[in-house]
Amino acid sequence: MNTPTKEEEPPQPPHSSPRRSVIISPIKVIQNLRQRRKRRSLSAPPKLRKPMTIADHFRVVNNEGGRKLVVPGMPKYEDDWARDSHDFFNLIVLLPIIVLNLMNWNWEILLNLSKKQHLEDAWTDEWFDLFFWSTLSYFIADLMWIIIIPNSVKSPGVIIKHHIFSMIYLLIPYYRPERRWCMGACMSVELNTWFLIARRVFNKQGFPPWTVNLSFVSFRLKFISICFYVTWFSLRVILYPFLMVQFTNIWLETSTKNGGTYINIDLPPPIFHFIFVVLNLKWTVDLISSKLRYLRRRRKGGSKAVEYEKGL
Template sequence: RNSGGGLGEAASSRSDESTASSPPRVAPLQNLRRIRSSSAPASVRKRHPLIEDHYRVDREKRVVLPGVPKQDEDFARDLHDFFNLIVLVPVVVLNIMNWNLEPLLDSEKKADIVDAWTGEWFDSFFQTTALYFVVDLVWVLLVPSCVKSPGTIIQHHIATLLYILIPYYYPEYRWIMGACMLVEINTWFLIARRVFNKQGFPPWVIDLPPFISIRVKLISIFFYTTWIGIRCVLYPIIFAVLFKLWLALSARLETKFNVLTIALTLQFIFCVLNFKWTGDLLLSKIRYWRRGGDSKIDKGL
């Protein structure tokens, strides 16, 4: 009996040891999920909202805070920012040189944006713009760390390079490129907000040094003015004019699939993105104000 009991105890002991040493069983589906989760890149596991590139964001409260994100020393980013601030100036200036606003200011004439385009400097404007986007695209491809959202920048530049081929091959639609590229004025101020305010000062605080205060306030005013005027007003106007031209061209060619179909589609996408970004920013600001942030409403921009 003692021998039998010893064998039973030994068997029981071995069974317990085997059970204790063996890893716990995991359901196949759960195991597969763990493998996928651990193998997924960081960019897939954690999405990076585009708004965080240019605004201070409280992720827990889902609100945009006053000021811009503080910028640490980053040579790749700073060099790329200064490149944009310098090169965008001739792009914008050459664009403006192709416009004459007198027809739009004449109340007796029923002129639209097409009538204000002269195109006198289009060749120089097109070459400078195309060169800028090609160089910037290659730059981001080679040094993706120079921007926070390289994928978005790459997609935007490719779409823009394809878009500007339309006015290049169809001179009657060159005004589209000029009107759309006015958004680079807002892009300049968007970059300037970061470059000239690396400390992340809220623009409407009172106790800033005078020079910094004026600089930050002016950039903020021009940024929001051009954002609303170009992205929220001008771009829908361009879409409306394009839609009328598309209807006329479709009737003449007896097909709705023509060159303006591409332009109309891209313009619609740009309008949707502009309104989405504007809505995201506005809703975040409203949430911040309602929760009684550190600043008043007039300081929240």
């Protein structure tokens, strides 16, 4: 005989305690934003993830067939507070570093080196302390800037790695005074970096520097472009490979003094510098290739644009 069962009451929801407001630190907010941005970038198509380097320095257009063409002039830049403020920061901060570097060299000796003299003989070391700490402060400030505002540059990850590596690299001349001239020689490339940034900042309209005729503006654009190309080839193409040979000889001399031990403190400079030399040569080849394609197109009587595959 079935006994009637008591109707079961529906389960009662657990007593919910009032929510407490959680205070999130600003650092946590920045980390969350960076994670979301990273997820969005990974979900984008491959072509959108890796913008072409040439578009950063030359004007690129699409022709009727959908192919990319390089045309005379500079790319046009829209107003971007993050990028513009970072560019002006570099233009201002790099100037005293460049000047301090120049002040550490004896230019009378540097411009008249004899066969018995070496590049280090022209290094005076009079302003090294101020030069070193200014350079280190710049790398730290720029590193923090990019970490906090990563959209101020197009490749934040690459620049962050570069700055960390550079700060570690600076320890060698700091603890070895006889190698301080190496820091001055390597940091001379910042002069080209300054003109590279100025080329973008002072020509947002994308005027062709060799065809525009705007009085002072035209002179300014031509001057910056000339200085950019002169410093590019003299520093990145000529000086840096020369320093590669010098750093290798220093490493071999140190190895000989240490009884043939090739693992010593002078080993990292030629290895790291070799990476810079390869990158500079690659960018130079891309730069020349884009120019040659443009000249070939003009000789054939085609349009002012030239098709390209890659370049700077």
